[in-house]
Amino acid sequence: MNVRNHTISLLVKNKPDVLARISGILSAKGFNIENISANVTMNPDITKITMVAKGDTATIVKIEKEMKKLIDVIDVIRVKEKNAIQREMALVRVKINRKTRDDVTKSLDSLQCRILDESSDRLLLEITGETGEIDQALTSLEALGMEDMSRSGVVVL
């Protein structure tokens, strides 16, 4: 059994209870979702939901079938890493002092990162990247004095 993360993208009708239907089925059938994000597409009647599920291929196929069965789900797409851009975002507050500030910014050098706010003892950062990059950034920031963070689900195109 090869258990790993899979990204599934759903196009659904933009209706109030679609998310409830999806999460209801996922919990009723005992599937585990790592993260989820949703927003309207260019067509305001259609919402795109992207979720990352952990499991072997058989489990992921079951999730896809259950999703396809929902009346309000228009399409289900398994995202192949090679052919799609996947991004996550994290907002991070880090405690700094004069000595550590540069260590923090340096550790993020190779990433898409913006400083949203800065004071003498705090940095507020916005980091975007692939899931693995965010994981890495958060690990190093934790060692450097991360106070709090908030992380989005994955979006894909």
Added chain:
Amino acid sequence: MELNGAQILVRTLMEEGVDTIFGYPGGSVLDIYDQLFQSPIRHILARHEQGVTHAADGYARASGKTGVCIVTSGPGATNTITGITTAFMDSIPMVILTGQVPTQFIGTDAFQEADIIGITRPCTKHNFLVRRVDELARTIREAFYIASSGRPGPVLVDLPKDVMQARMEYQDVPAKRQARKEPVFLPDTADLEQTVAMLKEAKNPVILVGGGVLRGRASAELREFVRKVKMPVASTLMGLGSFPADDPLWLGMVGMHGMYYANMAVSNCDLLVTLGVRFSDRVTGKLSTFAPRAKIIQVDVDATSINKNVLVHLPIVSDCKSALVQLNTMLGNNGLEDLRESRKQWLDQIETWRVEGALTYTRGELIKPQMVIETLNRLTRGDAIIATEVGQNQMWTAQFYRFNEPNTFLTSGGLGTMGYGFPAAIGAQVAFPDRLVVDIAGDGSIQMNIQELATAVKHNLPVKIVILNNGYLGMVRQWQELFYEKRYSHTNISGQVPDFVKLAEAYGALGLRTADPDEVESVLKKGIEASGPVIMDFLVEPEEKVYPMVNPGAALTEMQLGRETGL
């Protein structure tokens, strides 16, 4: 022309071909009831909303049409849950219309408000809240389409009172339907060709049929298929009736209380062709030992049923009818006639099992419940619509009544709902006023919806109730006897409470009773011949058990036969 929501609703129902509705009124549906009062639609007033839903379900199972119910908001709606879930588990097409508080009160805990959309999301195929009158007609049409297409199921439409009262300029829409979701699954030709090849190769093949054959109206095609391939046919509880029990190739029910020879055949076959079967745990027994030698071909309209419990070799996502029609064409007129000789050994083996493990019971001083069903089968020549409750009564019916025609056996298979049978029988009688409709009941189950006796009497629905009165919640008692050292914790309900004969009379029905095996036939005859609803109370052997039995978690071959045959 200007119409209000209730008028549009009733019009749309009639356009959908609805001529019968089961229901129970209340404050939120007053406007709809006011329109029903003036419409040609027949309304059957039950005595409890659970009865409403089971009756609509029985109507749907017997007639093949979509069952329609209407109930009020709050408690009316919540009382439908067991009926909806029963239909959901067995894939029965139903449309449930629930009243709802006016839209501006939704979410305020208003009087008789219940979040029925939230409550029924997991037990409906789909549900809708109609927020505006201009969405009403389209939503109703969609509900009927969803309920009956693909794998059928119950669809609930929640109707706020203000939407029923709102007026709008209404134009009849053209009958032509818009294209909708629910793609039709047609079988892949290559898969069917492979199926034929596998059929030819197999030495010991078995067909296993399930509810999907009945829901997919594929009974005639199944008969033709079996005529061509000459393979023995076993069935799940839900598939009974899809193939004639009188046919020599019929093996009967498989599973926990299945026939010895059916379970042996499935466990020893080298090819298992399943049609509309979802491999419930009651069917498979211990999964790792299910059909261990077989290649499995699974035909099912619901992709989520495929490879769910049992991994199959050749999955075919298709309704049973489409697949069988094409297979029948591919097999040509002669079918597998050439293989007749090479299959003989297998069929002989099955005949040996059939003799070894024949269904029997011993006779005694007291009435044996199996004998009541055998006698009923003989008197009706298998030509009746039979509903059951749940428990031993249900299993004995599945074993001893010989169903030859589709949609003549109404039973709650997936949910196992006590109290299902009687209202379901009422629904079937509404669909077929001139046919004999019998509910085979237990003394426990019948009390769960006994109030519907009023419905049967008031609507002149001559349903016959046969109570196999063992004084116990018998199936639970059987498990207590076998697995809990006869500690009969709260399963003894004996003592003639209630007196079913007097109870029948109190409702204006006929009540009959016997404890004498010699009177079984005459009581059944009298009950069947009576013009109205009847309760026949048969006082049967209290501790009779249902056999064969595969203990939970055991392999299908590990059957207890309950007799000293050395098997």
